Amino acid sequence: MSAATPVRRPAPPAARTVPELLTWRHGVHPDRVAVEVHGVAALTFAEWESDATAVARSLLRRGIRPGDRVGLVFGPAGWTEYAVAYCGVLRAGAVAVPLSDRLAAGQLDHALTHCAAGALVHGGDTAAPAPAGVPVWTVAELRAERGDEVELPTVRPADLAQILYTSGTTGRPKGVGASHANLTVGAPSHVRRLALAHSERFLHAFAIGTNAGQTMLFNALTAKPTALTLPRFTPLRFARVIETAGVGTLFVVPSVAIELLDSGALRDRDLSGVHLVGSTAAALPPAVAARLAAALPAATIVNYYTSTEAAPAQTTMIYDPARRDAVGRPVGGQLMIAGPDGDPLPVGATGDVWLRAPHPRAYYRDEAANRATFRDGWVRMGDVGRLDADGYLYLTDRHQDVIKSGAFKISSLEVEAALHEHPGITGAAVVGVPHPVLGSAVAAVLVPRPGTAPDELSLAALRGFLADRLADYQLPSRVLLVDELPRNAGGKVLKRHLTSQFDN
Template sequence: MTLPFPDTYAQATPDKPAYVMAGSGVAVTYRELVDASRRIARLLWSRGLRHGDCVAILIENHLALPKVAWAAQRSGLRYVAVSTKLLPDEVRYILADSGARMLFTSARMADVVRQASVGLDSVESVFVVDDVDDPDFESLSSALASTPAGVEPDEREGVDLLYSSGTTGRPKGVAASLTLPPLGTAPGVSDLLHQRWGLDNDSIYLSPAPMYHAAPLRFIMTVHRHGGTAVIMERFDAVAALELIERYRVTHTQMVPTMFIRMLKLPDAQRQAFEVSSLTTVIHSAAPCPADTKRAMIEWLGPIIDEFYSSTENYLFTTLDSHEWLDRPGSVGRAQLGTPHVLDETGQPLPPGEIGTLWSEGGMDFAYLNDPEKTASTRNAQGWSTVGDLGYVDEDGYVYLSDRRADLILSGGVNVYPRESEDILAMHPKVADVAVFGIPDPELGQVVHAVVAPAPGEVGDDALAAELLDYLRDRLAKFKCPRRIDFEDELPRHATGKLYKRLLRDRYSEGSSVPTS
């Protein structure tokens, strides 16, 4: 039996687009993708990289990125897709922590790499994927042209080495096992995506998020393993996404709730003007989806909204479809990988419906790179693993999330889950974005606080704050509501939808003055 891999389709359907860049419309065929990945693999092998070595990719959503990722994947390497939103010091940390020997970057990111490379000797070569003359780095095209003939890598399946978002501290490298199977032996998560959502050679997959994040990169590479076509957006725009769905007859897409909210806030006439009946599956993940938002999406597009819960660590993977969600609003589904358990702070199991820390038995094996202590903290005596999420499981095995333990607010001895007020505020027409978190209080330990980005045309003033607080108090117990609302033009949100709440919390020192009424 032929194992699914891009090479299969480079032979069977060589001129079929493997992916299309949405902004330019430039397409890369399967023949071109495989040829480029093989050439880059030969370059890396000629420079001395061998199985288990690491390369880094610091490139925005760019024509070259899938080619580089597949080169590493087919060479038995680990590869780090680095966020283009990071500052030079943060990039330097990841390059050093991962032990990356080679780095691929773009002209756009070259200055960040220049600054990040100061004092960093572990990266042996930096290749620029654009045709530019940069005296500090090697041109990828020139390096490929000078690669010695006859170099043949020992081709085996590699594995991504992705870093968590770092929403509560330094990002952590999530190192999956590298077993070096033959090409075409898909990783477990790829098989899950294929089997659950039917990604195959008829699929047209719209990817609206940055490829440095786990889900977009893994979805695109799964599409390539099964002969479909990916349409890659350089950046998300609600109207552009709808135009692309109509133009390319998109069948599948994976989004985050903030993208849903932006599409739903378009004028009805504009949103309804696009033909989107080609869609068979709209998948969401990465951040909690407000119930009103999800219900509105189902009413608009029909029962094609599927959800999954997982993490970069992939310790647990749950899914549910629209019908299941309508029966159990707020659930993130039943486990497809791993068996969920809910434990209290002493490690004792909790009965169905009680909130505790979510653990998984039998999920994917992982370790945090260079941090055995952190890795050990994610395991218990039974060998189960956790990423610190709080939630509960009902009697039928459906998982419900409350919050991350790091985001839990302990106010006067009472647990407050900020997601509750975030979900309500997110749907207010005058709110573009919101973060709710705890800040220090001398009497209660912590009090609930909110920072809101007003919708375009709205002014973040005392009148709006009062309106939003009244709106919350009509829908939520007072102790769960923020004491105060501050305003920012934009919140520090990861491109995948996750909030960097630690950056907001850090602005509120122990001496912050917080109203008590």
């Protein structure tokens, strides 16, 4: 080939399905590592394409049919095998149901029974029990069969691609279905438009089975850098891997950010190569965002606000001390503040937060929940908030977490943000507890920073610290110190587990 001969690149798929997207990336970057588990395994796009096709043919040979649901149970060390299994299920025309290996047996059984799973696939490193009659296979045995004679079905953008079970912070998890079209919204149409181009690797420690974890999987498919993760998260391990050559982007949840900052693991490290830190899954407290900005001065700190139901619609907020409490403006969709009737409210008014994206998701086999959450492509986020004149969103609270105390409605998020400014607090959750006169009172559950004396976080000391930060009716009337806050696999605090810890 002469120097003047143009390099011919495979065109991106006209129809947007996940298998076609993988085929395109394979054609463009066959030898590039797509997913890497640090020190354990790496997966190139060529391997991803070949192995996913082998898994698809094996599933079809074993009786899985288009539209069947297939549970996928993997731990953090199994990200490369999970990526193969996920795309293999979708290439077979079936529906992937990603599930964390940290789920209790009852939670796993609920998900697999609810979606009527036709099979369960896992990595082979952990036991993966399934309901009676549901076959259990490993990726290794599916991949080994090949089965080139099996014809692959046609997969269409409107076909259901995955069911992702919500985190269950307010009750039993619900299955959220997403089509191929939903999952590939915004995927690049040209190799020069791959995201995160400033990085050779992006680092995360998100659990499989969470919406944040799925975002990382699709970043691996659609972004320029390799998706890098750890077989087991600790702050020290994560901090060490940050110094790996080419790590230019970090993705965290607020609890991980706090662990990294409080552990001291980031001190005395060369962090100059990190240019973007993205936080998701929960609102990033302003005080934590400020600490991240100070610890990684070369990085832009970005907070992402979305939900399993609303993705890929989201708001993004580059940390701005002038708008400390804002969670950003919409990207990839539309944003609305609405009243109880669903009609839009004017700028500055407080109401329900709604997001809208093309090809919306829906709850699987739950029409009552669909009617309450989805409307004409809009998704009711379950949060209360307002918009300013520039279109920035400010969250007041989760609907169920707003504390109604006397004549006041108190935002637990606002109180938590103030608590995170205390130098002796490393974790904070605020809940409402019964009060004989006010109806509810503010109660704070705190994780003390190591070395903090208990009297520094006594009720009197805490109220004194908060006096200049909060109104008197927002001040906690109860305080409980704990070693850690209960969290789900996505890092969200399970507040319903905290209220009962206060004696009435």
